[in-house]
Amino acid sequence: MEKLIEKAEKEHCLSKEEITVLLSDNSINTELFNAADRVRKTFVGDEVHLRALIEFSNICKRNCFYCGLRAENKNIERYRLTPEQIIETAKIAVELGYKTVVLQSGEDAYFTAELLAKIIKQIKKMDVAVTLGVGEMSFEEYKILKDAGADRFLLRIETTDGKLYKKLHPAASFENRKRCLYDLKKLGFETGTGCLVGLPEQTIEALADDILFFKELNADMIGIGPFIPHKDTPLGNFTAGNFELAVKVMAITRLLLPCINIPATTAMETLVKNGRNIALQSGANVVMPNVTALDYRKMYEIYPDKVSVDYSSLLENLKQIGRTVGKDYGNSKNRR
Ligand code: 5AD
Ligand code: SF4
Numbered sequence: 001m002e003k004l005i006e007k008a009e010k011e012h013c014l015s016k017e018e019i020t021v022l023l024s025d026n027s028i029n030t031e032l033f034n035a036a037d038r039v040r041k042t043f044v045g046d047e048v049h050l051r052a053l054i055e056f057s058n059i060c061k062r063n064c065f066y067c068g069l070r071a072e073n074k075n076i077e078r079y080r081l082t083p084e085q086i087i088e089t090a091k092i093a094v095e096l097g098y099k100t101v102v103l104q105s106g107e108d109a110y111f112t113a114e115l116l117a118k119i120i121k122q123i124k125k126m127d128v129a130v131t132l133g134v135g136e137m138s139f140e141e142y143k144i145l146k147d148a149g150a151d152r153f154l155l156r157i158e159t160t161d162g163k164l165y166k167k168l169h170p171a172a173s174f175e176n177r178k179r180c181l182y183d184l185k186k187l188g189f190e191t192g193t194g195c196l197v198g199l200p201e202q203t204i205e206a207l208a209d210d211i212l213f214f215k216e217l218n219a220d221m222i223g224i225g226p227f228i229p230h231k232d233t234p235l236g237n238f239t240a241g242n243f244e245l246a247v248k249v250m251a252i253t254r255l256l257l258p259c260i261n262i263p264a265t266t267a268m269e270t271l272v273k274n275g276r277n278i279a280l281q282s283g284a285n286v287v288m289p290n291v292t293a294l295d296y297r298k299m300y301e302i303y304p305d306k307v308s309v310d311y312s313s314l315l316e317n318l319k320q321i322g323r324t325v326g327k328d329y330g331n332s333k334n335r336r
Contacts, residue, residue: 001028008255009035019208023248036251036283043258044285048323049330050314051100051131051263052093052291055300056081060106062135064158065168066196068230068301069106075232077299080110083119090123093291096311099329102154102288104133113141117148124149129329131192136176139183151329152190155180156223159195160213161206168199168235181217190332192221192261197249198241199227207249215256220332221286222260224250225267228303243272247282254283259333261286270307277321286330289314 004022008014014022022032057080063070081089090101101123105111111134120130131152132145142153157177159165165174184191195210196202214222226241246268254262263286264279272278276287289309290297297308318325 001025002031005032005035005255008252009039012039012256012258014252014256016205016208016212019211019252020204022252023204023207023245026244029244029248032248032251033278033282036254037281039254039258040262040283040285044261044333046323047285047326047330048280048318049100049261049286049326050098051102051286051288051330052090052096052098053102053104053288054081054086054089054093055104055290055292055297056086056089057105057108057111058296058300059108059110060135061109062107062169063171065234066199066227066230066303068232068303070233073232076301079296079299080108081296083115083122086119087122089291089293090128091126094126094128096291098128098291099326100129100131100152101291102131102133104154105135107135113137113144117144120145120148120150129331131190136172136180139187142180142183142187142189146187146189150189151331152192152221153184154192154194154221154223155184156192156194156196157181157210157213159199159202159206160209161202164199164201164206167201181219185217190220191217192223193217193219194221194223194225195249196225196227196241197246198239200235200238207245211249211253211256214253218334219257220260220334221262222250222253222257223263223265224253225265226271228267228271230301230303240271243268243275246271247278250279250284251282257334261330261332263288266290266306267303269309270303270305276309277317280318280321280323287314 268275
């Protein structure tokens with residue numbers, strides 16, 4: 001087993017079978033996490049890049065079985081920030097020192113590519129990197145966003161198990177989701193994807209495939225989070241994903257894609273106290289503090305009890321674990 005971790009640390013390459021073996025054996029977890037931490041330090045250093053997350057609309061036309069924002073959930077109050085509010089929030093984030101703003105929303109048809117382009121152009125004047133997380137669009141729409149100055153795009157594949165994908169997204173197309181990711185890459189976005197860990201019926205082999213897919217896409221960023229059940233969704237009565245397993249998927253991803261950016265996800269911190277620190281010491285190098293106004297933040301309930309990081313305690317905490325705050329845009333080193 002040690003040999004496998006050693007191989008991954010040196011060669012950044014593992015077969016599906018080898019990944020499955022690592023994911024199945026919990027006696028090697030500490031060793032795996034330490035190896036991922038070393039690879040993180042060697043390839044992307046001690047800097048932690050902070051991204052200001054703006055959740056600008058919780059209106060979504062899709063019906064992902066796990067998500068509280070799904071269109072069929074009537075027990076949620078919906079909101080949409082105005083373009084002015086979005087730009088104002090970005091300005092506050094930039095004044096606080098953030099070098100990246102992440103504009104995230106449900107798939108809200110009100111925000112066409114043209115409207116988003118106008119907002120992006122205003123925010124780009126503030127000398128920040130702009131990341132988008134607005135879901136599936138056509139190549140032409142993504143091009144409008146890229147031409148407006150957007151730098152990065154987040155679109156998790158969620159699971160690479162086609163059958164499971166179909167079950168959890170009945171009206172959606174797995175093929176289209178992959179097409180989106182390859183289009184984003186083609187257009188020159190720093191492209192982020194990722195998966196949920198612990199979905200009902202998800203196998204260890206499927207998680208191994210997820211990791212290999214990240215490598216195949218040559219993703220620039222990977223976000224991995226444990227599934228957390230939301231009562232107003234079809235998966236409300238299922239058990240949450242396993243935290244350790246989610247960290248393992250993240251750690252192996254760091255071993256195989258040494259130069260990419262990996263956030264310590266909010267879902268990890270929500271599931272386990274100190275989850276963020278454990279992630280940061282097992283391969284992660286990014287944190288995405290939420291800067292959305294509190295009233296709206298509460299309404300962006302993808303899953304229950306989503307935690308928020310307090311900025312000053314985050315800085316203190318990073319210092320304590322021997323990490324510094326990134327001073328530049330924190331672009332993916334995968335692309336040099
Ligand atoms: N638990 C954890 N993560 C979730 N997401 C959506 N619903 C849940 C849930 N119940 C994640 C998805 C999506 C991201 C915005 O939030 O992976 O891509
Ligand atoms: Fe909409 Fe995204 Fe939630 Fe799916 S995961 S329902 S696309 S907000």
